[in-house]
Amino acid sequence: MEHINWGLVDWSxxxxxxxxxxxxxxxxxxxGLSFMLAIMESIYVKTGDEKWLKIEKFWLKLFxxxxxxxxxxxxxxxxxxxxxxxxxxxxxxxxxGAPLAIEGIMAFFMESTFVAIMFFGWNKISKKAHxxxxxxxxxxxxxxxxxxxxxNAWMQxxxxxxxxxxxxxxxxxxxxxxxxxxxxxxxxxxTITSAYTYSALFVIAVSAYLILKNKNKAYxxxxxxxxxxxxxxxxxxxxxxxxxxxxxxxxxxxxKLAAMEGLYQGQKGAPLITIGTPTVRNNxxxxxxxxxxIRGNNQMEVRVKxxxxxxxxxxxxxxxxxxxxxxxxxxxxxxxxxxxPSYQERIKNGKIAIAALSDYKKxxxxxNEEEALKKLDIFKQHYKDFGYGYFDDDNINExxxxxxxxxxxxxxxxxxxxxxxLFFVLxxxxxxxNNIDKKKWLxxxxxxxxxxxxxxxxxxxxxxEAGRQPWVIQDIMPSMVAVxxxxxxxxxxxxxxxxxxxxxxxxxxxxxxxxxxxxxxxx
Numbered sequence: 216m217e218h219i220n221w222g223l224v225d226w227s228x229x230x231x232x233x234x235x236x237x238x239x240x241x242x243x244x245x246x247g248l249s250f251m252l253a254i255m256e257s258i259y260v261k262t263g264d265e266k267w268l269k270i271e272k273f274w275l276k277l278f279x280x281x282x283x284x285x286x287x288x289x290x291x292x293x294x295x296x297x298x299x300x301x302x303x304x305x306x307x308x309x310x311x312g313a314p315l316a317i318e319g320i321m322a323f324f325m326e327s328t329f330v331a332i333m334f335f336g337w338n339k340i341s342k343k344a345h346x347x348x349x350x351x352x353x354x355x356x357x358x359x360x361x362x363x364x365x366x367n368a369w370m371q372x373x374x375x376x377x378x379x380x381x382x383x384x385x386x387x388x389x390x391x392x393x394x395x396x397x398x399x400x401x402x403x404x405x406t407i408t409s410a411y412t413y414s415a416l417f418v419i420a421v422s423a424y425l426i427l428k429n430k431n432k433a434y435x436x437x438x439x440x441x442x443x444x445x446x447x448x449x450x451x452x453x454x455x456x457x458x459x460x461x462x463x464x465x466x467x468x469x470x471k472l473a474a475m476e477g478l479y480q481g482q483k484g485a486p487l488i489t490i491g492t493p494t495v496r497n498n499x500x501x502x503x504x505x506x507x508x509i510r511g512n513n514q515m516e517v518r519v520k521x522x523x524x525x526x527x528x529x530x531x532x533x534x535x536x537x538x539x540x541x542x543x544x545x546x547x548x549x550x551x552x553x554x555x556p557s558y559q560e561r562i563k564n565g566k567i568a569i570a571a572l573s574d575y576k577k578x579x580x581x582x583n584e585e586e587a588l589k590k591l592d593i594f595k596q597h598y599k600d601f602g603y604g605y606f607d608d609d610n611i612n613e614x615x616x617x618x619x620x621x622x623x624x625x626x627x628x629x630x631x632x633x634x635x636x637l638f639f640v641l642x643x644x645x646x647x648x649n650n651i652d653k654k655k656w657l658x659x660x661x662x663x664x665x666x667x668x669x670x671x672x673x674x675x676x677x678x679x680e681a682g683r684q685p686w687v688i689q690d691i692m693p694s695m696v697a698v699x700x701x702x703x704x705x706x707x708x709x710x711x712x713x714x715x716x717x718x719x720x721x722x723x724x725x726x727x728x729x730x731x732x733x734x735x736x737x738x
Contacts, residue, residue, distance in 0.1 A: 219695045226706040227299045227698045232680070233710060234292045236673055237717040241285030241724070243672055246360055246407055247414020248278045249353035251445055252333075255438075256349050260342050270434050273736045274418070277728055279334060284724050288717060299706065303687050303697035310376050310387040311366050314394075318362035326355030360407055368399030370688050371679075372467045378598060380575055380591060385691075398463045402679075405456035408449045409675060412635055415446025416668035419642060421732050423661030426652060431736040439661075440646050447639040454632060458531065464682075465532035465540070468689060470614075471682035473543045474621040476528055481542035481550065487527025488626070543615060558603065558611050565604025568597035602691045613693075616684040624677040631671040638664060 252274055259267035293315060296304050304311070332340070332348035340348075369375075375392030376385045387393060419442045422435035464472045472478070476488060526536035533540070539553050549557030571594040578587035606613060642661065645651040651658065683689065687697040 220703065221695070223701070223703045223706065224695045224698050226703055226710060228694060230299060230706055230710045230713065231292075231295055233713060233717070234288065234295060235676065235680075237721065238285065238288040238292050239672055239676055240669060240721065241281050241288060242360070243410035243413040244281045244417055245278070245285050245356055247411040247445075247449070248274060248281070248417070249349075249356045250411065251414065251418060251441060252278060253346075253350045253353045254441060254445070256346050260346050266434065266437070269736050270438055273434070274438070275334070276731055277421070280724060280727050280731070282330065284720050287720060291713065298709075299699050299701075300687070300697050301699040303692060305384065306692060306697070307373075307376070307385045307688060310369065310373075310385055310393065313387060313390065314362040314366040314369075318359050321358065326352060326359055329355060357407055360410075361403055364403045364406055365394055365396070365399045368396050368402045369393055370686075371402075371683055372396055372398040372463070373688050373691060380572060380594065381579070383572075383576075398460075398467060401456055401459040401463050405453060405460050406675075408452040408456060409632075409672060411449035412446055412453055412632075413668040413672050415442040415449060415639070416635065416664045418442035419446070419661045420663075420665035423658040424732065425735055427655070427658050427662070432652065434736040436646055436651065439642060439651075443639050443643040443646065446635070447643065450632060450636045450639060454636070457629075457632070461531050462533070468683055469541050470543070470546050470616060471621070472532060473541060473546065474616045474618045474682050475625040475678060476540075477618060477622040478528070478540060478542040479544055481540055481545040481553070483529065483539045484526045484537050485528040485532075485540040486523035486525050487531055489522045489524060489527075543618065547611065547615065558606075558614055559608060561600040561603040562606050562608065562611070564597045564600035565602060565606075567604070568594050568601045569604040571597070599690060602686065602688070602693050602696075605693055605696055613685055613695075616682050621678055621682040624674040624681065628671050628674040628678060631667055631674075635664070635668070635671070 252271060255267055255271045255274065258264075259271055296311075329348045329351040332345070333352050336345050336348060373385075374396050375387055375389035377388050378385050393399075419439050422439040422442070425435040426432050426439075461472070464475070473481075476485075478485060528540050529538040530536045532538065541550065541553065541555055545553065545555050547558050549555055549560065571590045575587050575590040575594060578584075578590060603614075638660065641657060642651070645654055645657055685693045685695065687694050
């Protein structure tokens with residue numbers, strides 16, 4: 216295999232991860248707050264109660280601050296596909312570019328148009344017209360998320376495409392298959408409802424702070440009530456779609472599932488670890504131990520220890536408590552009994568596909584159509600393992616994702632989701648019983664809920680993206696092939712610049728928001 220500049224690959228991945236993680240600090244608030252604003256304004260229009268107008272305008276101001284900064288990070292994120300991942304963009308640009316183009320033309324246009332009316336249309340249009348603008352802003356914001364998540368889901372389960380050997384590019388043949396990709400449907404609903412959960416935690420945190428400071432307590436309680444109901448419905452949807460997402464991961468990305476559960480040796484009736492940690496043996500972490508075992512040092516016994524639910528993982532993944540769930544070792548070494556090919560076999564098939572494609576191009580150029588078509592048939596037979604052909608037996612471990620990181624991120628996300636479900640119930644009943652003022656402990660938990668909500672959001676994305684490594688397009692294109700051929704130092708410089716800019720934007724948002732929050736509902 217040709218020499219790979221792993222420094223360039225790692226720095227490019229790090230830069231994209233940095234941008235994505237910063238961007239997702241702002242996006243969930245935009246997605247969720249937009250709908251809560253629509254709900255609050257609907258109550259105002261229906262009741263005519265001026266207190267709801269005051270509540271609406273307070274949260275609208277915070278929404279506007281967050282919206283402006285979120286747009287800045289999102290634009291940079293999309294540009295990075297061209298600057299840092301140009302090979303990927305060229306290889307599948309006809310497919311991946313379509314959802315992003317629709318997002319820019321339709322959803323973002325719709326969002327930007329109506330957000331202006333929402334901010335500056337007060338007293339210029341009727342109440343009902345303004346309400347429509349608010350709802351359309353919320354819909355447009357979430358449509359933006361739909362197209363971006365559709366593109367991301369396609370990378371994890373590439374459907375609706377075919378490879379053109381003459382242009383050496385993948386081309387879309389079924390737009391609707393891309394849009395209704397089962398991975399994409401679950402990902403969209405799971406992601407936006409988790410964002411709604413985070414935005415509800417934000418409203419509760421700000422409201423709890425104001426109550427603790429004895430400011431605008433009545434307005435804060437009404438806001439908190441809306442957020443508690445909105446958040447409860449959202450977290451239920453998040454948990455439900457999380458189950459669906461796990462089934463999709465089991466079907467299309469079994470290595471990610473093995474990493475999420477730290478499952479080394481596959482088994483029937485596999486238990487689900489609810490609370491656990493990767494064990495450390497011989498001063499090595501879980502990943503190093505697994506790699507040693509795969510290299511032949513089988514004395515390494517690696518386990519993830521914790522509290523288990525018997526048969527839980529088998530049922531979660533396949534709706535069958537006795538189903539076989541493959542582990543890391545099964546996927547790498549193969550499992551003939553379960554019909555799982557080894558990575559060594561898949562690497563061999565991938566190399567056959569790459570060689571057949573090269574021969575096809577050469578024979579086609581020479582005018583030998585008959586032999587070229589034979590090579591094309593060989594290529595098509597092995598295309599499903601195409602991406603594995605870029606690896607060798609001596610770097611087979613690059614096909615294993617960072618197990619410990621994926622495991623811990625996934626379980627932190629799940630644990631926090633369970634806590635949020637209970638928390639929204641506690642907040643709701645405390646407000647309905649009109650004794651939340653006395654429950655200082657609950658209000659303080661409400662304030663702490665904001666960083667915990669952000670942590671859950673980021674852990675979810677780390678699980679999704681780290682768990683699918685090294686693939687940019689599952690089984691077809693690894694990150695080492697997708698990266699642009701640029702100097703590593705250029706990526707390092709832009710990484711540092713982005714870190715400084717994004718951190719500055721975050722500090723600016725926190726400072727501006729804090730100033731407005733301290734003013735309360737009075738201004």
